Amino acid sequence: MKTGISAGKVGQAYEIAKEVYAKFGVSSDKAIKEALALPISIHCWQGDDVTGFENSGPLSGGILATGNYPGRARNGDELRSDAEFAFSLVPGKKRFSLHSFYAETGGKKVSRDQLEPEHFAKWMAWSKKKKIPLDFNPSFFSHPMADSGYTLSSADPKIRKFWINHSKSCRRICSAFGVNQGSPAVDNIWIPDGSKDYPADRLSPRQRLQDALDEILAEKLPAGTITDAVESKLFGIGSEANVVGSHEFYMGYAVKKQIKLCLDMGHFHPTETIADKISAMLLFVPGLLIHFSRGLRWDSDHVVTFSDEMRDVCREIKRAGAANKIDFALDYFDASINRIAAWTIGGRSLRKGLLEAYLEPTRLIVDAEKRGKNHERLALMEECKTLPFSAVWDKLCLDAKVPISTEWLGNVGDYEAKVLSKRK
Ligand code: RNT
Ligand code: ZN
Numbered sequence: 001m002k003t004g005i006s007a008g009k010v011g012q013a014y015e016i017a018k019e020v021y022a023k024f025g026v027s028s029d030k031a032i033k034e035a036l037a038l039p040i041s042i043h044c045w046q047g048d049d050v051t052g053f054e055n056s057g058p059l060s061g062g063i064l065a066t067g068n069y070p071g072r073a074r075n076g077d078e079l080r081s082d083a084e085f086a087f088s089l090v091p092g093k094k095r096f097s098l099h100s101f102y103a104e105t106g107g108k109k110v111s112r113d114q115l116e117p118e119h120f121a122k123w124m125a126w127s128k129k130k131k132i133p134l135d136f137n138p139s140f141f142s143h144p145m146a147d148s149g150y151t152l153s154s155a156d157p158k159i160r161k162f163w164i165n166h167s168k169s170c171r172r173i174c175s176a177f178g179v180n181q182g183s184p185a186v187d188n189i190w191i192p193d194g195s196k197d198y199p200a201d202r203l204s205p206r207q208r209l210q211d212a213l214d215e216i217l218a219e220k221l222p223a224g225t226i227t228d229a230v231e232s233k234l235f236g237i238g239s240e241a242n243v244v245g246s247h248e249f250y251m252g253y254a255v256k257k258q259i260k261l262c263l264d265m266g267h268f269h270p271t272e273t274i275a276d277k278i279s280a281m282l283l284f285v286p287g288l289l290i291h292f293s294r295g296l297r298w299d300s301d302h303v304v305t306f307s308d309e310m311r312d313v314c315r316e317i318k319r320a321g322a323a324n325k326i327d328f329a330l331d332y333f334d335a336s337i338n339r340i341a342a343w344t345i346g347g348r349s350l351r352k353g354l355l356e357a358y359l360e361p362t363r364l365i366v367d368a369e370k371r372g373k374n375h376e377r378l379a380l381m382e383e384c385k386t387l388p389f390s391a392v393w394d395k396l397c398l399d400a401k402v403p404i405s406t407e408w409l410g411n412v413g414d415y416e417a418k419v420l421s422k423r424k
Contacts, residue, residue: 054101
């Protein structure tokens with residue numbers, strides 16, 4: 001939708017907003033720069049409903065992309081051009097996160113335990129050319145070896161070995177990304193392992209998972225090329241009673257190994273949020289990978305919005321001065337709406353959350369708390385919610401050369417008519 005708001009008008013509104021924030025001791029110019037500088041790792045799998053390029057059958061692992069909006073990307077070239085287009089609508093620094101089944105093997109079937117960096121040559125060349133660093137994820141689902149519902153924790157040594165080898169090749173690929181981009185790529189391990197009904201033995205699978213992870217992480221890779229992370233979950237479809245890689249499991253494991261813990265916003269109890277975990281966990285692990293997502297009833301993967309939960313997470317990171325220890329990543333998949341819009345809405349919302357956090361007059365609020373004036377603290381927190389935030393947001397978009405307000409819907413509409421609607 002065209003708003004008809006000119007750059008001049010945005011500038012005028014911004015000048016007033018800037019004055020208001022200055023009264024609260026906040027530089028909005030600085031907040032814009034800080035918010036734009038934090039990289040958001042955009043997840044490739046929203047572009048094709050977590051399908052990948054293997055032709056390995058339907059999505060499994062207790063996750064599900066519902067909907068059949070036309071225009072999903074069917075190959076690497078389509079996915080890359082869709083992503084580039086989405087990048088042009090999301091302000092600030094971006095990364096791109098791949099799953100192993102987005103390998104491009106030139107039509108040759110390559111088993112997941114045999115994947116090599118060369119199968120990601122196109123992705124790496126693109127990453128370099130576009131200056132978009134990559135992140136990586138081994139894929140423990142949508143595969144016959146995952147049919148039992150168990151992978152790294154499987155009681156079958158053949159299955160376990162297969163996934164251990166897959167994880168090892170993924171770490172090498174991830175490290176090759178790191179070399180290619182001159183900075184670490186994040187390798188995030190999430191496995192679907194769990195059971196539909198109450199298991200009698202919860203311990204053995206967890207022992208096997210710990211041993212498997214130890215074996216995977218034992219391989220030393222060139223320093224500064226890879227950041228290891230592990231992601232927990234509460235339940236999935238078909239793993240309602242027990243998930244082997246639970247929060248407590250990975251919390252303990254990440255502390256023990258001093259690797260990053262991945263907190264996915266959709267992977268906790270319905271009223272449990274992750275904001276309060278950040279300052280607690282950062283005392284014990286080198287950093288956190290955050291999967292920004294939105295849980296809704298059974299689904300942990302709705303498009304990220306500017307929700308209280310997400311804003312709380314951004315604020316907590318800012319208040320703790322911890323942004324340099326956080327990898328910001330999106331994780332959701334909605335096949336019922338235009339997928340580029342899904343990327344754009346989530347990416348813009350997260351950037352908004354970051355901007356809002358950096359605009360908070362944290363010092364004033366903390367000072368009120370220190371003086372024991374908790375009514376002032378509460379009043380300030382309330383006031384922050386209605387400061388002229390949208391004027392600063394529009395200015396951020398102008399500065400970053402992306403469309404303001406809902407103008408981007410026009411761009412998405414054009415792309416849908418010209419490109420997406422031609423995909424049958
Ligand atoms: C699944 C996890 C995991 C996946 C992606 C596809 O519950 O959140 O991060 O969403 O790896
Ligand atoms: Zn996740």
